[in-house]
Amino acid sequence: MSAAAGVRGAHPLVVSAGVAVGCVAAIAGLAALPGGATLAQQVVSGLMLGGIYVAVAVAFTLTIGVLNFLNFTIPTMFMLTGMVAWGLARHGLPFTEAWHWALALPPGIVVAILASLVVERFTFRYLKTRHGDATEHAIPLVSSLGFLLIFEHLVLIVLGSDAQSFPVRFRLDWQVGPLVVGLPQLASLLLSLAIVFWLxxxxxxxxxxxxxxxxxxxxxxxxxxxxxxxxxxPVVFLLSGLLCGVAGALFVVNYSDVSPFMGDHVGTKAIAAMVLGGLGSIWGAIAGGLLVGLLETLGIHFFGGDAAQVVVWTVLLLAIVLRPQGLFGGSRIGKGKL
Amino acid sequence: MSGYWSGILAILAINIIFAYGIFVTATAGQLNLGGAGFMAIGAYGAAMLGEQLGWTPALTVPAATLLTALVGIGIAFPVLRTRGVYMVLATFAFAQVVTGIILTQPALGGAMGLVVTEYVDLPVLLGVAAAVTIGVFWLTATRLGLAMRALHDDELVAVLMGVPARAVQVAGFAIGGGLAGLAGALYAHHFSFVEAQYFSPLLSIYVLLFVLIGGTQTAWGPLVGASFFTIVPELLRIGGSWRYVVFGVMIVAMMMFRPEGMVTRTLLARLMGRRRHADAG
Structure with a gap:
């Protein structure tokens, strides 16, 4: 199934609706079991976290699927949204404390999109240059690593290296039986899925x-x-900037903290999600993102943080070697080129 | 010589050895974004052999290099099943697994790191770096080096001409892994401390950039790339984050104007005064 075939028709929509109903039923069943409520709560948090990975993984998979380009600046777009919004809220916006995040986040998303277009101007335009040997495909990859350094360190210079709290006074929790579902989290999962469906x-x-x-x-x-x-x-870069910007904004709303390094963790997890789902497949990125979110929260629940990292990356290494096409991807994408 | 410059020279020597480790696989056409994983195995191997068995650096450094070369061979077989982006991601995942394992094993010090008591002085580092440089120059002149270059330029044609692709690529991973391990072992003994956080994905990215910016066509590339990006920021006295911004701008500019890296075969031929030959090639 190629990138194009993976997104054609309503069939996957029906499948995903079925999967969603199945998930809700499974979580409800788990929560009803004696002692299952904690685990069900972990599953819910995992899916919510996965929603953010989904948006970033789709940005990665779109760039690889269309342009055959592993864009390392994608985590930076995610980070730029959060840090720019925090910087605005802290230094520039005369507005009441309670709602400044709502004003600050859209400009953050716009900055992410603009940065993504700058990256296009200076990296991908040069991919078409032919130099006649195997490393030519590394050119945009290397340039994007250069931009990763530029953006990350410019943010460090302007806004400092500390993790900052960006409180969003918008806490509404929804009590479903023994489970607590944060409404912003639920909304962000739905919003990121909606954007992916729109895409x-x-x-x-x-x-x-x-x-x-x-x-x-x-x-x-x-x-x-x-x-x-x-x-x-440039449309590809505009879309990936938009996806990362929205993911960054949702991350801020849900977890209320930002740092210049917030993109690194999410970026590596999104790459893992993309590979699990299959390079170039949007539906694969959705499945992969939710799966990595689940693996991470359940891994932390059962084994602790660092061991969860070993689990996720070992699964990924095995997946690349044994089933490089991932769950839904075409085996054609990403092979000959970098 | 001040302590400041001897510290920079030590880092330079380690960076050069490490860059040659990545260069050897890159010269056979494989991008290794898991350099930090190999370096970590070398560093922790030397540290554990020194602390647990009481070996001297004269034994731990070769043993750690050999160990990492064996790991390179072991990882080459699964990794060589993949190509392009998948290989970059597979080597990246390998490094993440290595640091993840180190962080979860209390015997390896976990997040606290390990203290290494045996000290290796700067002249040894510089000597090893010089030896590695000469060794890689020699390697590129051998039949194996020629086979690697052929695979890099066009794998299909090289295989048709009878180059045993798999064997050459595995040899590349063995030598490259060994050199990265050597850099790690020397790092551990010189700085007397290893911690998993040092061997981050960013380290893998930096060393790959040294090699690609320096140029993968000739063995001058990693030497020039690593030296340039280690020494120039010091000379410019640019502090902290601005250094990385300048580094990033240089990378982007380099890829725009000189995507084959600083040192190319054509440049060398020109410097040697063989203009006609260069134009023909």
Whole structure:
């Protein structure tokens, strides 16, 4: 199943609705068991955390699926949203304490999108340069590592290296039997899923989406058939900036803290999610993101934090070696090129 | 010489050895984003052999290098099943597993790190770095080096011409892993302390950048790349984070204007005055 086939039609939507109903039923069943409430609570938190990984993993998978480019600046976009919003709320916005986050987060998302477009201008435009040996494909990868350093350290210079508390006074918890579900968390899970569904609709049904899919198949053929590749490629970066920005904003709303390094952890987990789901597959990134969120919270619950890391990465290493196409991915993507 | 500069020289020597470890696999066409994992195995191997068995650095450093080379061979077989982005991700995951295991094993010091009592002085580091540099130059001139270069330029053609691709690539991982382990062992003995946090994904990224910015075409690349990015920021006296911003800008500019790295075959040929030959190649 390729990137294009993975997002076509309503079939996966029906499947995911079925899976969602199944999950709710399973959690309810687990919570009803004696002593199962704690575990069910972990599952709920894992899925909520997974919602944030889903958005970032989709940003990764979109860039790889369409452009065959592992964009290391994606975690930075996530971080920029949070840090810029915090900086605005702290230094620039004259507004009441209770609601400043709502004003500060949208500019943060805009900065993330702009940064992503800057990255496009200086990295991907040069991929088309041909230099005649195997390392040519490393060019955008290396440039994106350069941008990772630039953005992260500019933020360190301007806003300092400390983790900051960014309180969002918006706490509404929903008590369902023995379980506590944070409404912002539930809303963010739904919002990130909604954005992903919108994106898959965009890819499957619109003119831009068709152009993107044609570039994913073959940039040269797409150019021959009249797709303006240089006009369409920035759309990928705009979308990935938007996804990371929204994920960053949701992270702030849910966990109320920001730091210049907040993207690193989420970024590596999102890469793991993308690989588990299969490179280039949006539905795979959704499944992978939720799965990694679950693995992480359950791993911490049962084994503790550092052991959970070993579990996640060993699973990932095995997955890459034994089933590189992941759960849903096409085996074609990401092979010949970097 | 002041303590400040001897510290920088020590880091430079370790960076050069480490960069050659990544270079050897890159010269055969494989990008290794798990360098920190190999270096950590070398560092912890030397530390454990020294502390538990009481071996001197004359024994622990070669033993740790050998151990890491064996790990390189072991990891090469699964990793070589993958290509492109998957290989970058597989080596990255390998390094994450290594540091994760170190953090969870109390015997390895966990998050507290390990103290290494045996000390290796700066002249030894510089001597080893020089020996490694000469060794890699020699390697690129051998038949194995030629086979690696052929695989890097075009794997299909190289295989058709009879290059045993798998064997050459496994040898690349063994030598590369061994050199990264050697850098780790020397790091442990010189700085007398190892902790898992040092061997972060960022370290893997930096060393891969040293190699790619220096250039993978000739053995000058890692030497120039590691020296440039270790010494120039010191000379410029740029403090803290600005150093990394400048580093990042240089990387982006380099990829735009000179994507094959600082030192290329053409440049060397020009420097040697063989312009005609360079134009022909």
């Amino acid at each position: 898959s609709w965009l890819l499957a049904r619109t003119r831009t989406g068709r152009a993107l899919r044609s570039i994913a198949e073959s940039p040269d053929t797409a150019t021959l058939l009249g797709v303006e590749v240089t006009r369409i490629v």
